[in-house]
Amino acid sequence: MENGGGETQKWNFKGNNSLSKASGITVSGVLNSLMKNLNPSDNRQILRLGHGDPSHFPCFYTSPFAEDAVVDALRSRQFNCYSSTAGILPARKAVAEYLSRHLPNKLSPDDIFLTLGCTHAIEVALSVLSNPGANILIPKPGFPYYEAVSANTDLEIRHFNLLPEKGWEVDLDAVGALADENTVAMVIINPGNPCGNVYSYEHLQKVAETAKKLGILVIADEVYEHLTFGKNSFIPMGVFSNIVPVLTLGSISKRWIVPGWRVGWLVTNDFHGVLQKSGLVDSIKDFLNISSDPVTFIQGALPQIFENTNEEFFTKIKQILRQGADSCYEKVKEIPCITCPSKPEGSMFVMVKLDLSVLSDIQDDIDFCMKLAKEENMAILPGSAVGMKNYLRITFAVEPLTLEEGIERIKAFCLRHTK
Template sequence: MENGTAAEKWRFRGNEVLNTASAITIRGVLNEVMDNIEESGPRPIIPLGHGDPSAFPCFRTAQIAEEAIVDAVRSAQFNGYASTVGIPPARSAIADYLSKDLPYKLSPDDIYLTIGCTQAIEAILTVLARPNANILLPRPGFPFYEARAAYSHLKVRHFDLLPEKGWEVDLDAVEALADENTVAMAIINPGNPCGNVFKYQHLKKVAATARKLGILVIADEVYDHLTFGSSPFVPMGVFGNIVPVITVGSISKRWIVPGWRLGWLATNDQNGILQKYGIVDCIKGFLNITSDPATFIQGALPQILGKTGDDFFSKIVNILREVADICYDRIEEIPCITCPSKPEGSLFVMVKLNLALLENIKDDIDFCVKLAKEESVVILPGVAVGLKNWLRITFAIEPSSLEEGLGRIKAFSLRHAKKQ
C-alpha cells in the first residue's frame, strides 16, 4: 500500500462529544478569554474569573492540614492501593464531619471518597444516566453538570434561580419541567455562581417538591460553611427523611486546597430508598472502574477534619466577608453593572450587564474579551453559567488586588460608555 493513501483507511476518529462538552466548561471559556492577554503586559493579570484563592498568602490553608499530609506520608502506612470506596478511617472522619450538622448520624458506609467534588458529580450523573432519563439543573449554575450530563447522554432541563428572591429555586418551574423520565434535581448551596445561601424553609420546600415528583436531590455543598451573611449554612441532608439526598463535597474550598483533589459523595437516606432502587450498588460499580484519590491524602483526612481549629475557619470567613463587602461596594460604583443581592456565601457574585450604556460591546463575551485585552482583568462571561449578558466575578483574592481589579473594570466601563 502506498504511503500517500494509507491515511484514507484509518478507522478511528476523535470523540466529538468530548470537544462539545469541554467547550462549555468554565475552564474552556476562561481559556478563550485569557488568550487575549499578553503575558508580558505592563500590568499584572488580576484573576477574577476562576475561584482559586490558594495563590494568595492570606488564604493559605491551615497548618494542621499541612502537617497531616506530612505525617501521612512519613508514616509509610498510605503508600499502597486504597479500597475503591475509600479507606475506613477517612470514611469515618467524613461521616463524623458531616453528621455534626445533621439531626441523625451518618455511617462510614454512607461515604464514598472521590477525586475532588467533580468526580463525585461524575459518579452520580453516570449512575443516573439510563436511556431517556433527564435531570433538572439550576440556571445559572456550574456548567460541569451540563458537560458531564452531555458526555453521559443524560438529558438536561433547566429551572431558573430567581435574582429578585435572593436566587431562590423557581419551584413552580421545577414541577412544570419534570416528567416520568426525570430522575433528579441539583442544587448548589452555598451558591456558585450567585453567592446566595438557601434558607432552611426554602430547602424544606425543595425537599417536599422532589418527594412529590419522586426524584432525588443532588446537593452540591462544596462551599459548605463558607457563609458570611445573615443566613447560616443548612445542609440538604437535614431533609433526608423527606427525600433521598446525595451530597457531594470536598476539602477544596473550606480548606483552600483545590489541588489536593479530595472529595466525597454521601448518601443521606434514612428510608433506604437509594439502596432499594440500586443507586448505592451503582455508585460502588462506578468507583470500581475509575481512579481514586491519593491514599496519603485519604490517610491525612482524620487529622484535617478532626483537628483544624475554629480560629482558622473564622479567619477565612472574615476575609471573605471583607472582600465580599469590597466587591459589592465597588460594583455599585460601576454604572453598567447591577448586583441584585449582596453575596452571603461561596466565592462569587453574579452581576447584570447593561449593554444599553456601553459603546461597541456586543455581549458578555465581548465585554470579557475586551476587558482582558485592555485591562488584564479576567472575569467569566455569564453565558458560561447559563445567563447571557451577566458576569460572574470572584472576590476570593487579596483585598488590594480586588480593589485594583474592580477599579480597572470601572475605568474600562467608563471608557466604553455610550456618549450622552
C-alpha cells in the same frame, strides 16, 4: 503523508470532536479561551477574577494543621498502597463523623464514597442516574460541569431558574412544571456558585417537599459548605433526608483552600433506605470499580485534618471572604453599566448584570469579557458560561488589593466604552 515506498499512508483514527464541545462549556474551558486574548505587551499583573481558587494568595493559605496531617500521613508509609474503591475506612469514618456534626441522624462509613474532588462526585452521581430517556433538573445560573458531564451520558438536562429578586431562590413552580415521569433528580448548589446565595432552612424544606412530591432525589452540591457570612447559616440538605433521599457532594477543596489535593465525597443521606432499595447504591459501587480513586495519603490525612484544624482558621477565612464580598458589592455600584441583584452571603462569587444599553461597542457578556481581557489584562467569567446571558461572575476570593485593582480596571474599561 507518504511511507517509505512513496505511497500515501491512511490512518484510521481521529480526535473526538464531541469533547471539544463539552470542554468549551466548562469554566476552565471558557477562561482558557479568555486568556488567549490577553495583550502580551501589557506589562501589568494578570488579574484572575474568574476562577474560585484563592490558594495562591498568602492570606488564604491553608491551615498548618492540615499541612502537618498530610506530611504525617505520607511519612507514616501506611498510605503508599492502592485505595479501596470507596475510599479507605479511616477516611470514610472521619468524613461520616465530620458531616454528622450538623445532621439529626448519624452517618455510617458505608454512606461515604470518597472521590477525586467534587467534580468527580458529580460524574459519579450523574453517571449512575443515567438511563435512556431520563432527565435531570439543574439550576440556571449554575455550575456548567453538570452540562459537560451530561453531554456524555444518557441524561437530558432541563434548567430551572433561580430568582435574582428573591436572593437566587429556586423557582419551585418551574421545577414542578419541568418534571415528568422520566425526571430522576434535581440539583441544588448551596452555598451558591455562581451567585453567592445561601438558602434558608425554610426554603430547603420546600425544595425537599417539592422533590418528594415529584418522586425524585436531590443532588446537594455543598462544596462551599460553611463558607457563609450573611444572615443565613449553612444548612446541609441531608437534614431533610427524612423527607427525600439526598446525594450530598462535597470536598475539602474550598473550606480548607486546597483544591489541588483532590479529595471529595459522595454521601448517601438515605433515611428510609430508598437509594439502597432502588439499586442506586450498588450502581455507585459499580461505577467506582471502573473509576479512579483519590490519592491514598491525602485520604489518610483526613482524620487528623478534621480533628486538629482549629475554629480560628475557619473564622479568619470567612472574615476575609466577607470583606471581599462587601468591597466588591459596594465598588460595583460605582460602575454605570453593572448592577448587583443581591449581596453575596456565601461561597466565593457574585453575579452582576450588564446594562448593554449604556455601552457603545459591546455586543454581549462574552464580547465584554474578551475585550476586557485584551484591554485590561484580566479575566472574569461571562454569565453565558453559567447559563445567564449578559451577566458576569466575579470572584472576591482574592487578596484585597488584587480585588480593588480588578474592580478599578473593570470600571476604567466600562467608562472607556460608555456611550
